[in-house]
Amino acid sequence: MTAKLPLRVLIVDDEAPARNRVRDLLSDCALKMPLEIAGEAQNGKRALAMLPECEANVVLLDIRMPEMDGLEVAQHLQTLDAPPAVIFTTAYDAYALKAFEVHAVDYLLKPIRLGRLFEALSHVRAVTPLRVDVLRKLKREARTHLSVNERGRIHLIPVAEIAFFKAEVKYVTVRTAEREFLTEESLARLEQEFLGRFVRVHRNCLVAREAIEGFERATGDDGDGHWVVVMKNIAEKLAVSRRQQQIVRELGKLL
Amino acid sequence: MSINQNANAGALPNFRNLGILLRILVIVSGMCLAAALVNAAGPRAWVEQLIDLSAQVQPILLASLLVLAVANTWLHRMRYPYAIAVLIAIELAVTSVVYWFGLGAFRGVGVLGRYWVFTLLVTCVLVGYFDLRGRALSPALSEARLQALQARIRPHFLFNSINAVLSLIRQDPRRAEHVLEDLSDLFRVLMADNRQLGPIAGEIELTKQYLRIEQLRLGERLQVEWDITDAPSDALIPPLVLQPLVENAVYHGIEPRSDPGVISIRIHRDRDQVQILLCNPYRQEGERHGGNRMALANIRERLALHFDAEASIRTTVTADSYRVHIVLPYLKAPAR
Numbered sequence: 001m002t003a004k005l006p007l008r009v010l011i012v013d014d015e016a017p018a019r020n021r022v023r024d025l026l027s028d029c030a031l032k033m034p035l036e037i038a039g040e041a042q043n044g045k046r047a048l049a050m051l052p053e054c055e056a057n058v059v060l061l062d063i064r065m066p067e068m069d070g071l072e073v074a075q076h077l078q079t080l081d082a083p084p085a086v087i088f089t090t091a092y093d094a095y096a097l098k099a100f101e102v103h104a105v106d107y108l109l110k111p112i113r114l115g116r117l118f119e120a121l122s123h124v125r126a127v128t129p130l131r132v133d134v135l136r137k138l139k140r141e142a143r144t145h146l147s148v149n150e151r152g153r154i155h156l157i158p159v160a161e162i163a164f165f166k167a168e169v170k171y172v173t174v175r176t177a178e179r180e181f182l183t184e185e186s187l188a189r190l191e192q193e194f195l196g197r198f199v200r201v202h203r204n205c206l207v208a209r210e211a212i213e214g215f216e217r218a219t220g221d222d223g224d225g226h227w228v229v230v231m232k233n234i235a236e237k238l239a240v241s242r243r244q245q246q247i248v249r250e251l252g253k254l255l
Numbered sequence: 256m257s258i259n260q261n262a263n264a265g266a267l268p269n270f271r272n273l274g275i276l277l278r279i280l281v282i283v284s285g286m287c288l289a290a291a292l293v294n295a296a297g298p299r300a301w302v303e304q305l306i307d308l309s310a311q312v313q314p315i316l317l318a319s320l321l322v323l324a325v326a327n328t329w330l331h332r333m334r335y336p337y338a339i340a341v342l343i344a345i346e347l348a349v350t351s352v353v354y355w356f357g358l359g360a361f362r363g364v365g366v367l368g369r370y371w372v373f374t375l376l377v378t379c380v381l382v383g384y385f386d387l388r389g390r391a392l393s394p395a396l397s398e399a400r401l402q403a404l405q406a407r408i409r410p411h412f413l414f415n416s417i418n419a420v421l422s423l424i425r426q427d428p429r430r431a432e433h434v435l436e437d438l439s440d441l442f443r444v445l446m447a448d449n450r451q452l453g454p455i456a457g458e459i460e461l462t463k464q465y466l467r468i469e470q471l472r473l474g475e476r477l478q479v480e481w482d483i484t485d486a487p488s489d490a491l492i493p494p495l496v497l498q499p500l501v502e503n504a505v506y507h508g509i510e511p512r513s514d515p516g517v518i519s520i521r522i523h524r525d526r527d528q529v530q531i532l533l534c535n536p537y538r539q540e541g542e543r544h545g546g547n548r549m550a551l552a553n554i555r556e557r558l559a560l561h562f563d564a565e566a567s568i569r570t571t572v573t574a575d576s577y578r579v580h581i582v583l584p585y586l587k588a589p590a591r
Contacts, residue, residue, distance in 0.1 A: 014513065015472045015473065015474075017423065017471060020422040021419075021422035066510065066512050067511075067513055091414035091418065092409075093411075109414075110414055111414065112418070
């Protein structure tokens with residue numbers, strides 16, 4: 001057994017009474033096990049911002065929250081080098097819970113029982129870490145943000161701000177108007193998740209429909225003419241492959 | 256309000272109900288009128304025919320109604336098919352008795368058989384009519400949906416509320432008591448037989464109790480603006496019209512936001528109409544499905560059941576808001 005460092009628990013719930021309830025129960029648990037409350041967050045973004053500093057090793061994470069739900073928060077947590085253990089809390093969601101059971105994802109039903117919470121916390125070190133692919137399976141809707149690990153912190157990139165994804169040799173470059181980031185996610189998976197928002201213009205490139213200013217003809221190195229995408233706010237022009245040429249007509253924004 | 260009078264299909268009408276008696280009289284007289292019209296050569300002949308016919312029909316009709324009113328309880332204890340058989344037997348017997356003791360002594364009015372056929376025809380038409388009417392009015396049709404509505408009170412709401420109460424018990428036991436009281440009132444209404452109209456004041460109180468519970472959970476995120484100074488508190492509405500709509504507003508309008516949102520509820524009287532206007536913030540993106548449409552359809556149906564074409568419910572979706580507009584006829588609750 002590893003030396004028993006106290007558990008440090010971060011409480012994430014959008015409803016204040018629910019947080020109070022968990023805090024009460026945690027202080028009950030603290031009488032019987034080494035345990036500290038690392039902090040409270042009322043939404044997913046705050047929780048992600050707090051995490052590296054508050055040094056929590058367990059997150060009690062409400063599933064239904066405004067803007068970013070618990071399942072997405074848990075996915076972003078996995079970009080950390082040592083992600084905390086996650087125990088989901090939920091009032092009622094028959095469909096999701098079945099899937100949770102299948103994938104042995106830990107959850108507590110609200111109202112939370114002291115006994116159940118104690119049990120979950122006692123086992124938390126033995127639980128296998130969450131797997132991103134499992135979390136993706138549990139969450140049916142697309143994420144609102146992508147996340148990258150920047151010097152130990154989780155950086156969130158709103159999907160709405162992403163102009164294009166471009167596959168490089170090993171990584172995929174994520175480009176917004178201001179910056180670019182690298183992600184290890186595959187282009188095919190991103191295309192599938194954000195279907196409708198992005199359109200494939202090339203084997204190695206997905207472009208946000210909203211970010212497209214128009215198309216124009218360009219001459220390649222071999223002297224052949226081909227189409228390129230002109231972006232709003234970004235100088236870089238992206239080549240449209242011969243196989244994807246029909247999208248020029250589909251989107252119909254000739255310059 | 257006659258919504259519950261003869262509410263069940265597959266049962267005889269209540270022969271002691273004035274409305275039912277009136278309907279029978281009107282229908283039979285109408286049939287006489289038509290029969291006279293068919294037989295008559297001109298307007299004068301028509302009147303004569305009508306008087307003639309009425310003189311023969313009315314004694315049978317009135318005697319039948321008298322007998323049926325007396326036999327009402329007894330008939331209603333029988334199963335429907337037997338009751339109809341007995342009803343037809345009664346009618347034929349009444350016809351025969353009236354024929355022998357009254358009409359027979361009148362002029363030469365033809366054979367008893369003709370009266371039997373006529374009586375049989377009228378009885379069948381009336382039984383058919385009341386059966387159809389019973390079906391049309393029967394809340395049994397919408398009973399299933401009514402139950403669905405009650406089940407629709409989101410389990411999510413129940414469990415979250417209980418969770419909120421639990422959180423209060425240690426810190427603020429008094430407040431916990433109040434919330435539990437509100438919660439039990441709410442569920443009492445949800446589980447009651449909600450087919451009768453009730454005063455709008457009760458529905459407003461119920462909605463306020465519901466909102467108090469939600470307020471506890473959502474805090475300042477939930478802001479409610481009531482504009483009910485001109486609301487006619489004695490107006491009658493079907494129960495659970497306002498509360499489910501406000502629950503929708505909270506679920507779809509407030510819960511998905513992290514910043515505060517305003518639900519506005521305006522109820523006022525406009526001459527002989529009651530207007531209810533509900534508005535909540537709404538974002539089409541990230542919308543959560545389910546429940547919403549069913550609740551609306553259910554409310555629409557119950558309004559139609561109670562008020563027919565006099566009531567309406569309309570929804571308008573704009574870029575950032577969702578509005579529900581209900582118009583009801585102004586019916587006063589009887590003074591207590």
